[in-house]
Amino acid sequence: GAGVSQSPSNKVTEKGKDVELRCDPISGHTALYWYRQSLGQGLEFLIYFQGNSAPDKSGLPSDRFSAERTGGSVSTLTIQRTQQEDSAVYLCASRAGTSGAPPYNEQFFGPGTRLTVL
Amino acid sequence: GIQVEQSPPDLILQEGANSTLRCNFSDSVNNLQWFHQNPWGQLINLFYIPSGTKQNGRLSATTVATERYSLLYISSSQTTDSGVYFCAVESLATSGSRLTFGEGTQLTVNP
Numbered sequence: 001g002a003g004v005s006q007s008p009s010n011k012v013t014e015k016g017k018d019v020e021l022r023c024d025p026i027s028g029h030t031a032l033y034w035y036r037q038s039l040g041q042g043l044e045f046l047i048y049f050q051g052n053s054a055p056d057k058s059g060l061p062s063d064r065f066s067a068e069r070t071g072g073s074v075s076t077l078t079i080q081r082t083q084q085e086d087s088a089v090y091l092c093a094s095r096a097g098t099s100g101a102p103p104y105n106e107q108f109f110g111p112g113t114r115l116t117v118l
Numbered sequence: 119g120i121q122v123e124q125s126p127p128d129l130i131l132q133e134g135a136n137s138t139l140r141c142n143f144s145d146s147v148n149n150l151q152w153f154h155q156n157p158w159g160q161l162i163n164l165f166y167i168p169s170g171t172k173q174n175g176r177l178s179a180t181t182v183a184t185e186r187y188s189l190l191y192i193s194s195s196q197t198t199d200s201g202v203y204f205c206a207v208e209s210l211a212t213s214g215s216r217l218t219f220g221e222g223t224q225l226t227v228n229p
Contacts, residue, residue, distance in 0.1 A: 033216065037159075043204065045216035056215045089159060093217075105149040105168075105208065107217055109161040 004110035012116045021077045021113045025094030032075050038088035082117045089114050120145045120209040124220035131195050131227050139190040139223045141205030149208035152190050195227045
């Protein structure tokens with residue numbers, strides 16, 4: 001597609017339930033990032049994919065968070081046993097990488113998924 | 119890790135006024151981007167500017183990498199310029215990885 005897309009746009013869940021958030025990067029972009037934006041923490045990095053591998057998972061806040069990327073395209077962020085402190089906007093970004101047109105390092109963001117844990 | 123500081127945190131302008139937003143960072147960078155977050159939360163790319171000067175309409179930006187700061191200039195501001203402006207950097211030490219964001223500047227342009 002023309003831009004990064006994310007689904008759902010909004011998700012309300014009950015504490016303790018699992019949720020899956022989806023990201024479709026810009027076609028051909030090799031790098032994909034997940035960030036989250038919350039009132040107390042600002043915009044923070046979660047995980048980075050290059051192709052299907054994740055060389056940097058250091059931002060994931062706990063082992064309840066996991067992510068995968070298949071076919072070098074779509075990524076899914078899964079939060080298990082959600083807690084109220086997981087409430088935030090989850091943002092996905094993609095970057096062309098060296099196989100794309102310069103500037104290779106510019107990141108483009110999707111519209112986000114607003115997660116509310118009751 | 120790298121630190122990013124933005125100033126001022128809040129700015130209120132009358133329509134037509136000019137403004138300068140500043141971003142200081144604590145280490146050498148491979149990437150610096152300015153974003154505008156609109157009222158719906160979408161991050162809009164304004165500039166990719168790890169060094170040098172760029173202009174796009176009423177907006178321009180300058181990054182002096184050797185002195186570790188970047189400036190975003192908004193001229194003849196309009197009410198539609200309101201929102202949060204973020205500076206984000208990618209540290210040279212972690213090239214290929216995360217953007218680290220500043221806390222943002224909340225801009226309000228009154229008619």
